[in-house]
Amino acid sequence: xxxxxxxxxxxxxxxxxxxxxxxxxxxxxxxxxxxxxxxxxxxxxxxxxxxxxxxxxxxxxxxxxxxxxxxxxxxxxxxxxxxxxxxxxxxxxxxxxxxxxxxxxxxxxxxxxx
Amino acid sequence: xxxxxxxxxxxxxxxxxxxxxxxxxxxxxxxxxxxxxxxxxxxxxxxxxxxxxxxxxxxxxxxxxxxxxxxxxxxxxxxxxxxxxxxxxxxxxxxxxxxxxxxxxxxxxxx
Numbered sequence: 001x002x003x004x005x006x007x008x009x010x011x012x013x014x015x016x017x018x019x020x021x022x023x024x025x026x027x028x029x030x031x032x033x034x035x036x037x038x039x040x041x042x043x044x045x046x047x048x049x050x051x052x053x054x055x056x057x058x059x060x061x062x063x064x065x066x067x068x069x070x071x072x073x074x075x076x077x078x079x080x081x082x083x084x085x086x087x088x089x090x091x092x093x094x095x096x097x098x099x100x101x102x103x104x105x106x107x108x109x110x111x112x113x114x
Numbered sequence: 115x116x117x118x119x120x121x122x123x124x125x126x127x128x129x130x131x132x133x134x135x136x137x138x139x140x141x142x143x144x145x146x147x148x149x150x151x152x153x154x155x156x157x158x159x160x161x162x163x164x165x166x167x168x169x170x171x172x173x174x175x176x177x178x179x180x181x182x183x184x185x186x187x188x189x190x191x192x193x194x195x196x197x198x199x200x201x202x203x204x205x206x207x208x209x210x211x212x213x214x215x216x217x218x219x220x221x222x223x224x225x
Contacts, residue, residue: 040217042218096210103160108155
């Protein structure tokens with residue numbers, strides 16, 4: 001089984017709808033992240049959490065919110081989806097070890113907002 | 115000037131060739147340098163991790179960091195069609211800092 005799972009894998013929705021993307025991990029890592037990937041813009045950080053009581057904004061948090069329900073679960077919500085939020089969304093986890101903080105990515109959620 | 119610059123490609127090379135992928139950066143505080151590989155319809159996965167300047171080798175892959183020039187490279191020797199993917203450079207100031215990714219270079223290895 002995959003260490004980092006994301007649901008749904010694909011979603012098509014309409015402008016104004018509320019959408020939740022979910023991420024679960026079995027790696028036992030404290031740190032979790034949400035990124036979006038757009039052609040020509042690369043990976044951009046939306047939110048990150050270093051433990052269940054810690055939530056931090058990334059570079060593009062406007063229009064998004066997150067919830068860290070447990071060490072293993074980190075959800076991303078779009079309260080009122082808009083077309084320019086159409087993108088590939090990735091969840092990632094990490095745990096600093098021996099000076100290295102490798103990020104492990106999930107398979108991604110392809111979101112289309114019409 | 116963007117913090118991390120990476121040529122998006124695509125870069126096409128014949129099988130067996132040496133591939134050179136590069137990134138430049140503007141923030142001299144970066145100390146951790148990474149290369150991630152992303153296959154189509156998959157999430158990125160860590161390929162190489164380097165702290166500060168110098169070289170690091172792992173099999174057919176070599177990562178180089180030149181902090182004086184703010185330039186990092188990834189070399190792939192004896193390239194294979196299975197190396198066809200998007201390669202993203204990434205860097206951070208410290209272990210607790212957010213990682214800044216380059217936009218990625220699409221690489222095609224031609225059989």
